Amino acid sequence: MLVLVILAVPILAGVVSSLMPWRRVIGWLGLGAISTVLALGIALAVRVLHRPPLIAFHSILRADALSAFMVIVIGVIGVLATWQSVRYLDAEIQAGRCSRRHASFYSMLVMAFLSAMLLAVLAANIGVMWVAVEATTITTAFLVGHRRTAKSLEASWKYIIICSVGIAMAFLGTVLVYLAAIHAGPKGHASLNWTALMAQSHHLNPGVLRLAFALVVLGYGTKVGLAPMHSWLPDAHSQAPAPVSALMSGVLLTVAFYALLRFKAIADGALGPAYPRALLVGAGLLSLLIAASLLLTQHDYKRMLAYHSIEHMGLIALGAAAGSPLAIAAVLLHILGHGLAKAVLFLASGEMVLQEGTSEIAGVHALLARRPVLGGIFGFGLVALLGLPPFSLFVSELNMIRAEFQVGLGWVAVVALVLMAVIFGAVMSHGRHLLFGSDAEYQPVHRTPSIVSVPLIGGLVGCAVLGVASWPLAGLLHAAAKVVAP
C-alpha cells in the first residue's frame, strides 16, 4: 500500500497540472507532491529497515532498504528541483519565452519523470525496471528541448538517439539474463524477478551471462554517463532548464546506476567478482580520464558541471567495482551527497544564467563581490563537489578509496586520485575566475531572491550535516548495501 501511494502521488499531481494553464499554485502542488513522496520514503525506510521487504501489486513492485534509500534520494533532489521550477517558469513566462500552457506541460512532464524514476527503483522485475528507465528518457526528451532553441533541439535529438540505443542494449542484456534463467536446468526458474534471479545466479550459464552483463554495463552505462557512451551528457545537461539539469544530473544518472548495481549482484553470483569488476574499473577509469581532459579546457560553466558528473559517476563505478559492503555503503552515500551538491550547483547556475545572461566562464567575473549570496552558494557547492570536508562527499570518497585498497584495487585508487587532483586543479581555476576578482569600477551589490537562496542553502547544509554525522542514515546505508553485497 505504502509503495503504491508513493507512485500514485506524483502521477496525480502530474494529471492535475496538465489540466489547467500554469499558475504558481501548480508549482507549489508539485513541490507538495514530491515532499509527500520524501516523507513516505522515510516512512518506508523505517518500515523495511528491520523487517522483510514490502511486496505490492502482484509482486511487480518491491521495496527493500536499497529501494527506500533511492526513494529518499529522488525525494530530496525532487524537492530542490520542483521548488526552483517555480522560479524558472515564473521567469520564462515574464520574459515571454514560454506560454502558460507550455509551462503546465513542463510541470506535467516533471511529475511523469519523477514517477518513472520512482517506478524504476521500486520495481521487483528487471523488465519493468527497464521499461521505467526508458520512460525517463521519453519524459525528459521534451524537457531538455523546453526552450526550443537550436542548441537545445540539437541536445535533445542527440540525447534521445544515443540513450535509446544504449537502453536497447540494456534490454538485450535483460533478455539474455531471462534466457539464461529459462535454461538454468532443473533448479532454474523462469523469471525476470530479480530476487529469484539472485537466488539462482549460481546456476545461470556463465557464457550467456558474460555477454548479458557486458551489454547491461554498456546500456545502463549510457544512461549513467559512463565513458565511452557519455557524449550526450554535456549537451543535454547544459541545454536543459536548470531544474531539469538538477534532476538529470542529481538523480537520473544514479537511478540508472542503481539498475547496474542490481545486475552486478546477479553477475557476481554467476561469474564471480573478477569479470564485473574488470568492466566497471575500465568504464570508471576511462570516465575519470575523459572528465579530467575536457574539464581542463572547459569554457562553459554548465558544461563544466556536466563533465564533473561524468567524473563522479566514474568514482561511483570504481566504488561498485570494489563491491564490499563498506564500498557499496560509501557508493550510496556518494549518490546522495553528489546528488545534493550537483543539484544545488545546477540550480545556482540557472540563476546565474538568468542574471548574467551567459553560461560562458569568461563572461562571469567577481560573482562573490556582486552577488554575495549566489556566489557563496556556488562557491560552497564547488567545495562540496570537489570532495572537501565538511561535506559528505569527502567521507564517501575516503571510504570508497579505503574499500578499493582492501580488495586489492589499490592501483586503481592511486590512478583515480591522480586524475581527481587534475580535476581539482582545473575546477579550482575556473571557479576562481567565476567567483573572485577585484574590479576597480563601481559594482552594485545585487540581492538574491529568497526562493533561490533558502532551498539551495538548505541543500548545502544537508550535505554538510551528512558529512559530519552520518548517523541518521548509517543503519539504512548498511542495510541497503547488504541487499546487493551480501
Next chain:
Amino acid sequence: MTDTLELAASVVLLCAVAVLWRRSLRTIVHALATQGLALGVVALALGVSAHDGGLIAVGCLVIGAKGVVIPLLLGRVVAADPSNREAAPLVNVPASLVAAAALTFVAYVATKPVVALVPTTAGRLIPAGFATLLIGFFAMTVRQKAISQIVGLLLVDNGIALVAFLGTAGVPLLVELGASLDVLLVVVVLQVLTTRIRAQFGAIDLDQLRKLHD
C-alpha cells in the same frame, strides 16, 4: 512450422540489408514495414506451435505497431519534406553491403554461447537477430538524415525483439507491452523533434547539428 520460422527470420535479416542497399527513403520505410510484419509472423509461428495465447497476442501487437503504425508515422515524415528523398550515406552501397556481411559473421561468432544453450530451431536462428541489431548500429553511424537514424534505431530494436522471441519465446506480456509502448513513444517524440528541427534548420540533415561541441 520450422519452415515458416526460418523464412520469417531470414526476411527480418534481409530487410535490414535492404535498408543499407536502397537509397530512396520511401523504399527504406517499406523495408522496415516488411520487417515488422515478418517479426510479428515469427511471434505468431512460435505462439501457434507452443499453443501460447499470450505470444499470439504479442505477435498481433507487433504486426500492428511495427508493421503498420510506426511505418505510417515515418512515411508522413518522408512525405512532408520533398527535398529529402535520398538517404545520403557516408559509405557507398557496395562497401555497406560488405560491412553487412562482416557484421553477420560477427553476430554468429558472438552468439555461440547463446546458441549452444538453446538447442531448438529457434535457437539456431538467434544470430539473425544479432546481425539485424549490428546492421542497425551501422546504419545509424553512416547515414546522415534524421529519418535514417530513426530507421537504424528501429532496426536495432527489431533485432532485439527477434532475439527475445527466438531465445525465450517472448519476455512476459507486461514487459513486452511496456517495451512496445516505449518504442512507439520514442518514434513519436523523434517525429515531433524532426518537425521542430526542420522549422529551425530548414532541412533534416544531421550535418547541421554541429553547434554543441568542446
